[in-house]
Amino acid sequence: MSISESNSIACSLLIDMKGCQEIKKTKQGTQYSIDPTKEPTIIFKDSVGNKKEMKFKQNCTITITHEKILYNRDDVIIKAV
Numbered sequence: 001m002s003i004s005e006s007n008s009i010a011c012s013l014l015i016d017m018k019g020c021q022e023i024k025k026t027k028q029g030t031q032y033s034i035d036p037t038k039e040p041t042i043i044f045k046d047s048v049g050n051k052k053e054m055k056f057k058q059n060c061t062i063t064i065t066h067e068k069i070l071y072n073r074d075d076v077i078i079k080a081v
Contacts, residue, residue: 005063005070009054009078010047014064017042029065034075042069043081051081 019040020032034040034056042054042062060075 005061005072007073008068008070009052010067011044011064011069012047012049012067013045015043015045015051020062023061026063028070029063031061031063034060034062044069052078053081054078 017040019038020034020042023031023033025031036056036058040056044052044054046052054069054071055077056075057077058075060072062076063070
């Protein structure tokens with residue numbers, strides 16, 4: 001896990017993921033490289049079933065586990081869908 005992945009959000013169901021390139025699988029989960037020029041988005045349901053969309057402001061990495069998405073707050077915008 002990257003040192004920049006300091007925040008997390010609960011993810012009970014991953015619905016759709018576009019423009020995210022898998023880097024490697026780790027013990028924590030799967031790490032992805034994010035390049036905003038590819039217009040990446042992640043749509044998921046949080047722990048209470050609310051549908052959320054994650055968009056990215058800059059190049060970064062994220063890690064997706066079975067229960068949450070680890071990210072850096074400065075790189076991401078999360079909004080309800």
